[in-house]
Amino acid sequence: MSKDSDNLRVKPANMPAGGWGSVGEVAHILFDQRTALKDAPLLARQNKPDGYACVSCAWAKPANPHPFEFCESGAKATAWETTSKRLEPAFFERHTVTELEAWGDHELEDLGRLTVPLRWDAASDKYRPVGWDTAFAEIGAALRAMEREQVVFYSSGRASLETSYMYSLLARMYGNNNLPDSSNMCHESTSVGLQKSIGDGVGTVVLDDFAQTDCIFFFGQNVGVNSPRMLHQLQEARRRGVPIVTFNPLRERGLVSFTNPQSPVEMLTRHETVISTDYLQVKPGGDTAAIMGLCKTVFALDDAAVAAGEPRVLDTVFIMEHTHGFAEFEASVRACEWSAIERESGLTRAALESAGAVYARAGAVLGVYGMGLTQHRNGVQNVEMIVNLLLLRGNIGKPGAGVCPVRGHSNVQGQRTVGITEKPELAPLDKLKEQYGFEPPREKGMNTVEACEAILARKVPAFVGLGGNFLRAVPETVLMEAAWREIPLTVQIATKLNRNHIVHGKASYVLPCLGRIEVDRQAGGEQSVTVEDSTACIHGSRGMAEPAAHTLLSEPAIVAGIAKATLDPNPKLDWDAWVADYGRIREAIAETYPDIFHDFNARMWTPGGFRKPVGAAHRVWKTESGKAQFGVPEALAGDPDLQPRENTLRLFTVRSDGQFNTTIYSRDDRFRGVYGSRMVLFMHRADMATRALAPGDAVTLSCAAEDGVVRRVEGLVLVPYDIPPGTIAGYYPECNPLIPLWHHAKDSKVPAAKAIDVRIERSGQLSGGAQ
Incomplete structure (x- = not known):
């Protein structure tokens, strides 16, 4: 087999999420997987109250679904499962297991x-x-x-x-x-952080809250790839004039613009809905610092309101009645210097104050986040910080507001509900x-x-x-x-x-x-x-x-x-x-x-599903104090144990348009303009220049941890990208060999795949189109 990088092609990528690109991808995978014509109509029954639940992501299934309640990722998952391709015993007679070790994830x-x-x-x-x-x-x-x-x-x-x-x-x-x-590898930081903060290890938001919200703050989640059906809720919110403020290191296409494939008008006119009204490219691991800047802005605006005799910005009634630890958190925010916030977040004070003002003006705010917050050494703290921000203005337990972790696998949250847990205290023994x-x-x-x-x-x-x-x-x-x-x-x-x-x-x-x-x-x-x-x-x-x-x-x-x-x-x-x-x-x-x-059997077909009790959604706090808990961050640094050293870069891993978790549907990632290979490394042009590197160079990454273990990934090809300076991005799971097992979130032990300090060395120049 040829090297994966030999097939690399890089093209400009400025298309919206959805649109004709999505339609083309669905048609391609149905054809590629030889999905029988009789099975193609199955997509119309996906995520319907009387149909089947998508085997891809866990995003909510509405009581009144769209005619086609599936997305590109969901269609790929369905085609992958209903494929006409069969792996018969004769195949294994022709191949030893040792031979198959040379095959890639997609080929297998x-x-x-x-x-x-x-x-x-x-x-x-x-x-x-x-x-x-x-x-x-x-x-x-x-x-x-x-x-x-x-x-x-x-x-x-x-x-x-x-x-x-x-x-x-x-x-x-x-x-x-x-x-x-798999929750241990992604959202265990959520389970720990939310349990500590609000007394429930799951989010407080339902679909109806998206229809009632005044503002959405989005952190570390690639909606266009990992939960595309959510784009319907985001588009409807934008049509109502709801601001969406996004914090993410990369400008992901699904958080930039969307063309609804179910709208004939949008498809014919190629109309795009702008999703994010403000996009802040936070440094990987800089989320605690960024949220600290938002909170500092809220306190400053509240101070100004008090001085002017105007209504408070802080929801003091809610804070007094429903929270614990406010004074300690306020002290930590006021003591935090803007210079430290700017350094750790990679964002300017002006940008954070502008975003904080948007938050302060909104009556009901949703805090949506994904693994960009949880897969860090301070992942639990990141979750607590989102809760802190929401608590300042009473944005939990009221319509249109709340905390919304976006889970990955289609029933990963449910498995924990019925006993899949290593923690005996969470099981009814x-x-x-x-x-x-x-x-x-x-x-x-x-x-x-x-x-x-x-x-x-x-x-x-x-x-x-x-x-x-x-x-x-x-x-x-x-x-x-x-x-x-x-x-x-x-x-x-x-x-x-x-x-x-x-x-x-x-x-x-x-x-x-x-x-x-x-x-x-x-x-x-x-x-x-x-x-x-x-x-x-x-x-x-x-x-x-x-x-x-x-x-x-x-x-x-x-x-x-x-x-x-x-x-x-x-x-x-x-x-x-x-x-x-x-x-x-x-x-x-x-x-x-x-x-x-x-009444499980009687309720299981309830349109939109029946909801398990979530006390915090009703301002019932199952915490030690009986109230929502403000958490004081231990440090602003996203990775306190691996501070950047000379000549190191901070790597974070990403998923592509052509995959779902470890399932690789194709080697293409059209949203980032990468085709034919996953052995790529996204890097800022300025970082290339300072290291005498160029687009198309083949490089080797090595983990900067000094623990006696050699961790290397070779054969990565440089692709210039709009990414925060000093950071690089590569695909999961190809970059997993660089992550030390001990490099995980405190308290939750989620692998810290979103901040890995690495060194880079040039290993060759390819003739392919990675320019």
Whole structure:
């Protein structure tokens, strides 16, 4: 195979999000994945109250949906799952696993759907078919013989509420709370920060708030790629004259302008809606400093109002009645120097004061954010700072206002709701003991970083993965891959082949499952599942496509098969009955979590979903003080442990238009003008010039951490870009080898992928079009 960078082409990119480019992308992937004509109409049922929930992002599903309630990313995800391409056993007879290690992420998944369970054969170095009963029996026998405290049960964030509940029971009945999931790698900073600040680990906003807001502040989230359906709410807000103030290092196309593909007029006239009324390119890691500048502006405006005898800018009634710690926070803001704020944020005082004035004039403000805030050493603090800003003017718990973390995977938030957590205090262990007659483990389990640490220490005897591509998603890639091969048993439940199956343990099984979009026929008839969206609303989802193969099992059936082969029989739990009728699983969930899931089966098809209780949305604060908590930041620096050294740059990772998390649909990123390769590095022209570098140069990055570990990524090609000086950007997961495992958010242990200090060296000049 040729090097990925050999195919690189770079073009100007100034198109809006949506528009004809989006239509073209959808048509291309439907054709490329050979999606059958009979399946193409499935898109019309995506995210509908009587249809299926998108397997891509977790953005909210409206009660009154658009005619086409799907976006480009969602269409790609649907085509990827309903592809006509099949990965039959004959393929594995032609290729050893060692051969497949040279294949890229896109090539592996693009092979199509897995069709039969596979077991790695060490003698031939090939995956060979294995019967379901045999696979379950062998996996169960191995797990029964292992040290149970160290076995890891990982989940990716796409599995349904029903499967997630079963999976958490499997782990706890087996004997541990080792239930890391993809939330540990993205929004665990949200769960920790919001729980501490407002008493709920999820956002307070619902879709209706977008229709009632006066102003939106946007931080570190690329809506055009990661949650494009939100652009409908943003466009409608802009049509009402609502200002949208954006803080993001890169000028992302979805936050610049949008052409609605569902509007014939906009498509014919190529009309663009300007999304951000003010765009501040904050330095990566500079969010606490930027928000501190906004808060400092609010205090200054309040001082001026008091001096002039005008109405207060601060909502003093709200602060007195509903908050705790205001005096300490005020003191920290007033003591903070503008010079430090400017230095750490990379923004001018004038720009921040202008944005702060917009905030102060608005009656109801939404604070929307993504992983650009959470994947930092001070990620939890960043979340607390957004809450601080909102509390100053009572912008939580009233219509049109609130905090809105935008989750990634389609049910990652829901998995935590039904028990996928390594923290025993977040699971109703006493209720589970009463319900199922076993003694749940009380010891804290491993989160993702801790699981990686245990794998590196060769202490994990088995890793069971419910979806995902764990090994590609985590930091410390080189060391992790070496340690991964020493795990005695790896089991992966998946729809497609990925690198986590190719780099495997000493014994390895790949168990192919039905996708959410496929009809799930069980003994009790066709089954449906449920998911939770970013706004804590829970929806039913009904599979509609014919399964990729009759040999596939559903995720609940696979979890049940492993459980029956591994655990002793339990008279209070009939796994087979649950698989026959998922309604029984929902009844069990409702018994475990009655406050959230009462009348679950009756409510699951509620248009727009039914919302789980979020006390802070109603100004009920489940905190230690009984009030919303102002948090005092420890430091303005985004990365207190890796301060910039001489000749270093700050790298942050990004996703492309052609991917969703670790799934790579294509090597193209049309929003940034990059085609044919993902081995690129976005860099300011001035930074190139000071280092005698030029567009098209091939470079090598090395992590600047001085801990004795060599971390390098070679073969990156420089692309000039509008990016804050002193910073560079590269794609995830290609740049993951540069992230030390210990470089994670304090308190939440989310890998700090948005601020990595690196050194750059020139390694060659390519002849391609990266000029």
